[in-house]
Amino acid sequence: MSNQAAVLTEIVQELEQDPQIIRIKKLLLLSCTGHWESDNNKITLLDTSRLIHRLRGLSPKMEIVEKRLRQAAAYLNKPMVYDAIATALINKFTRLYYSDTSKYPAASPPSLSKLSHPNSPANGERTQLSFQAPPSADLAASAVQKSPSNIQRNLRNYDWFEVRTEVMRATNPMRVKVLIFFTLEPQNNFNAYTWASIKSELLDRLLYRLCEACSNLPLLEERVHKTVSRFPEADDYAQTAQGMLRVLDRLVYGAEDGGAMGQRLELEAFGATGHVPDFKTFDVAEPKVRLNPNELELDDSEESMFVMDDAFTRTSI
Amino acid sequence: MDAKEFLQRYQSGDRDFSGVNLGGLKLIRADLVEINLTGADLSKGNLILAYLNRAIFRGANLEHIKLSGANLDRANLSSANLSDADLHGARLEGADLRNANLALATLTDANLIEADIRNVNLSGSIGRGACLRGANFREEKRVYQGANFRGADFSFADFQGADLTGADLTRANLTGANLSECCLFGANLTEADLSGARLNKAILTEGNLTQAVLVKADLTAARLERSQLTRANLNGSFGQMILMSEAKLMEATARKADWSYGRLTRADLSRADLTGINLSQADLIDAFLTRTVLKDSNLTKVLMNRAEMSSANLMGANLFCATMPDGSIYR
Numbered sequence: 001m002s003n004q005a006a007v008l009t010e011i012v013q014e015l016e017q018d019p020q021i022i023r024i025k026k027l028l029l030l031s032c033t034g035h036w037e038s039d040n041n042k043i044t045l046l047d048t049s050r051l052i053h054r055l056r057g058l059s060p061k062m063e064i065v066e067k068r069l070r071q072a073a074a075y076l077n078k079p080m081v082y083d084a085i086a087t088a089l090i091n092k093f094t095r096l097y098y099s100d101t102s103k104y105p106a107a108s109p110p111s112l113s114k115l116s117h118p119n120s121p122a123n124g125e126r127t128q129l130s131f132q133a134p135p136s137a138d139l140a141a142s143a144v145q146k147s148p149s150n151i152q153r154n155l156r157n158y159d160w161f162e163v164r165t166e167v168m169r170a171t172n173p174m175r176v177k178v179l180i181f182f183t184l185e186p187q188n189n190f191n192a193y194t195w196a197s198i199k200s201e202l203l204d205r206l207l208y209r210l211c212e213a214c215s216n217l218p219l220l221e222e223r224v225h226k227t228v229s230r231f232p233e234a235d236d237y238a239q240t241a242q243g244m245l246r247v248l249d250r251l252v253y254g255a256e257d258g259g260a261m262g263q264r265l266e267l268e269a270f271g272a273t274g275h276v277p278d279f280k281t282f283d284v285a286e287p288k289v290r291l292n293p294n295e296l297e298l299d300d301s302e303e304s305m306f307v308m309d310d311a312f313t314r315t316s317i
Numbered sequence: 318m319d320a321k322e323f324l325q326r327y328q329s330g331d332r333d334f335s336g337v338n339l340g341g342l343k344l345i346r347a348d349l350v351e352i353n354l355t356g357a358d359l360s361k362g363n364l365i366l367a368y369l370n371r372a373i374f375r376g377a378n379l380e381h382i383k384l385s386g387a388n389l390d391r392a393n394l395s396s397a398n399l400s401d402a403d404l405h406g407a408r409l410e411g412a413d414l415r416n417a418n419l420a421l422a423t424l425t426d427a428n429l430i431e432a433d434i435r436n437v438n439l440s441g442s443i444g445r446g447a448c449l450r451g452a453n454f455r456e457e458k459r460v461y462q463g464a465n466f467r468g469a470d471f472s473f474a475d476f477q478g479a480d481l482t483g484a485d486l487t488r489a490n491l492t493g494a495n496l497s498e499c500c501l502f503g504a505n506l507t508e509a510d511l512s513g514a515r516l517n518k519a520i521l522t523e524g525n526l527t528q529a530v531l532v533k534a535d536l537t538a539a540r541l542e543r544s545q546l547t548r549a550n551l552n553g554s555f556g557q558m559i560l561m562s563e564a565k566l567m568e569a570t571a572r573k574a575d576w577s578y579g580r581l582t583r584a585d586l587s588r589a590d591l592t593g594i595n596l597s598q599a600d601l602i603d604a605f606l607t608r609t610v611l612k613d614s615n616l617t618k619v620l621m622n623r624a625e626m627s628s629a630n631l632m633g634a635n636l637f638c639a640t641m642p643d644g645s646i647y648r
Binding site for chain 2: 165168175
């Protein structure tokens, strides 16, 4: 058995002995899929190790796991209880991500059952790493940690007010937020949870994350076009994509080489390349997770969080 | 009238729906371009992502309406009641919002470029990341009052170049906002949070910034003449060439700020904490420095002719080539 597998087994055993295992699984499921399951019988049948494995697969970095768990906890109507569970899970998951856990102080996490007791002092003070987007002023700080390409190295030098203004002029701000969100998180489907996530993060932050995730323009275009093809109203989103890509090409990716996309479009206009981007015929990347928003059980259970207008959930994004 | 009937009438060419009651209707993504809804009631309606370009909502009741992602470019929303409306990510470019009530509305990431926002009530609204470049907030005596942003949250919003003369921004959250080159003449920014905001070349002359927070704000070449900054927090602010003549900075703090080349003629800095500040080559002629803390500050080549500083704390200050109150040069 590999070291990772051994650690996973160990974590699963610890979690399954915890009296809060139902809530733990609920939070893990929500973090992985955006789906809230209130039926305890169904939850009991879920395999804890698969849930953890799924979350691990969706989150290449510890920071992403942490963010997912915090976001999920913050949007339940018992945020303190679930945040405490998230904290304990994060402590455990450090063992999966860091072979040398001494680098990441998380020693001896207390029992989840103690942490998550509503009257426990631990619940009185909620960890503030929540759903709120990191302030835009922190862009530079987060950029410092990245360094793979020129674009990524230089991101903090761009005027993001300018980029955002131009994107807003060229597109519908809400549509562009939706587009970026699903480009960055392709495993998600549209539901109340993702809608809340989209609304919680500012456009400039999303734009920054998008550029951070795509080291060059062709990669960005490919990822954005794949996302466009997932939308039923592909035309509207294709237009949004086009507007956003032109701005990012001009102000970010093409800032140093005169705008690669602009040059290519100019060639296309004269039939020079023979390639016309067609978002509708682009390879459809089937979402790994398929969830129909109407399948969400909006019951009156204590944890039910979905307060979004169900009429909107019935519409396509 | 239900949504189906309403849309059928619109599709058959009817555009005038003045005064109709459409309260609570769900019209998501509806195409209602150039519709006339003057005085209509659309309160609690759901028009998310609707197309409402050049629509007329003059005096309409749009309380609690959901207009997230709606396209309202060039729409006329003058005198409309949009209190508690959700306009998250909406387009309102060039929209007419004069005299509208947007109290408690959500305008996060909304595009309000070149919108007419004169005499609008935005108190308690949330406009994080909204873009208001070129928007018109201008106060016009006896016609339009200054914009009301009391307690509003416009952190990371972009107001670059906007005219906010006489605006009421009391307790507003403007953290990280872009206010560069804005005119905030006579604006009330009492207890406003401007931490990390861009205020370079902004005009804050005669503004009231009592107890405002300007930590790490960019105040390069900002104009704050005769402004009231009592007990304001300016720690770490960056204000090269700042103009603060006759400003009132009593009990303010500006630890480790950079106000080099600034002009602070006749400024009142009594009891201010300016520990570690950089005032090199600044003009402090006739300034009041009674009990001002200037510990470890950089006062090289500063002009302090006739300044009242007998009780100032200058421990560890660098006074190289400073012109002292008596006109002598410090060596």
